[in-house]
Every structure is written in structure tokens, then in C-alpha cells.
Amino acid sequence: MAYQVIRYDHGSRVPGWDRSVDLSKDPAPVPDPATTPVPDELRAEIEAAMAKYPDRRSAALPALAAVQRFHGWCSPEAIRQAACVMQLTPGYLTAVATFYDMFDTVPTGRHRVYVCTNISCSLRGADELCHAIEQATAGDENIQVKHFECLGACDIAPMASIDGVYVGPIELGEVDELVDDIRNERPPLPRKQLKARPSADTLPLAPERAIPSPPTSYGGDMPGDVAGPTAPIEQAPDTPAQSDDTGDPA
Numbered sequence: 078m079a080y081q082v083i084r085y086d087h088g089s090r091v092p093g094w095d096r097s098v099d100l101s102k103d104p105a106p107v108p109d110p111a112t113t114p115v116p117d118e119l120r121a122e123i124e125a126a127m128a129k130y131p132d133r134r135s136a137a138l139p140a141l142a143a144v145q146r147f148h149g150w151c152s153p154e155a156i157r158q159a160a161c162v163m164q165l166t167p168g169y170l171t172a173v174a175t176f177y178d179m180f181d182t183v184p185t186g187r188h189r190v191y192v193c194t195n196i197s198c199s200l201r202g203a204d205e206l207c208h209a210i211e212q213a214t215a216g217d218e219n220i221q222v223k224h225f226e227c228l229g230a231c232d233i234a235p236m237a238s239i240d241g242v243y244v245g246p247i248e249l250g251e252v253d254e255l256v257d258d259i260r261n262e263r264p265p266l267p268r269k270q271l272k273a274r275p276s277a278d279t280l281p282l283a284p285e286r287a288i289p290s291p292p293t294s295y296g297g298d299m300p301g302d303v304a305g306p307t308a309p310i311e312q313a314p315d316t317p318a319q320s321d322d323t324g325d326p327a
Contacts, residue, residue: 107160134169140163150181150183186220194226195227199235207222219260233245236271244266
């Protein structure tokens, strides 16, 4: 029997969608810069992201990505720091962070392995691949393995994102090598990385495939062919027929 991806009771593969807000707490205001220290390099990165957009809220995703890289996860303090720089409420950024699967609002492993288990990858064995990676990394707190609804790389299915690097197609027999690369800080399966694949065939075409010059002739005119007038770009409307007072055409 094939391994099945386990879903939560509320139907999602992502935990936390049914987590309700704590109404006993007062809404958190915009953090005060005087009492919310933000590391200079983190502040600079968030401000650079904000400068790219006319509305500072549009920089929510890059700001959250910056604090996650800096702190390892989107902790409450990390979100407060981003909210302080952006002059937004922590609740606004928390809503964004909990919506997207690539942000972690709980402590997690340093290496993130996202296995695409959507339809194209599932049809090519992604569920079994994810299970094999989970087994190979069991007990390793430095490696986080998650199902991912879609990573948008159907052409290399089944595939996974390892710390943002797309790798695929991954065979079950390559799982041990993949995990060993991750644990030893080596590039994961370099020969299978998407960035190593050519976007187009750069080899010269064989002579029989080369485009001829001048273009190939398609033969002479067919019997009975008669040249017609060139069609205008815009066809003028027909002039309506003149009529007399009785309504009959003149």
C-alpha cells in the first residue's frame, strides 16, 4: 500500500489553520522604536525592502523572510522587530506569517526540506519520497521536513526545496545521499539541481535541422489561383441604401 500524506482534521496539510485568536489579550500596538531594539543589519535589510514599494505593507514578505534568516524562525520578538521598522502592528505581520507555509512561527531545524506533494509530484511518487526523507532524518533536530502543496516545478517531479535550492527529479535510491549532503553542509545532489539545468539547448543544430536560408519554397501557384486585392486594415462600413419617403429603396 502506498504511503499517504497525512492531513489534519481541518483538511489542510499545514498545522495551525484552526488556531483561534486569544481574545483575552489586548491588541498589540505598533512597537515603540525606543523600547524595541532592532539589529542594524536587520533594520537596513527591511528598510531596503520597504524602499522598493509605494506602500510599506507590500514589503511584509521580504521583511518576514529577513527576520527568519536572522533569527532562524519568525519568533514573537522577530515579528515585533519587523513591525517596529515597518510601523505596523505585530498582528498584521503575524497574520501574513501564519498564512504562508515557508514561514515558521515555532522553533524549527536549521535546514528546511520542503517536499512537493501536489498532484504532479504525487503521481510520480512524491508521497513515498517524503516518507523516505522523513525516515532518513528522524531524530535530527537540525533538519525540518515538511509536505508542501506546490513548489511550481512540475517538470522535475518529484522534487524538493532544500534551503531554497530546487532539486529533482529525486529517486528513492538518492535519499541517503541527499540527507548526507544536507548534514555535511554540501550542496544537495548538485547534478539534480534546477539551477544546473540548461534553460535551452545551447548546442549547434545539426545541418539537417538548421533553418535554411533563403526560406524553403513551397512550390508554384496552384492551378486557378487568381491574385486578389489587398485587404484594408480597417474595412469601411457599407453605405446604407437610399430610400424614398415611402420607405422603399430608391
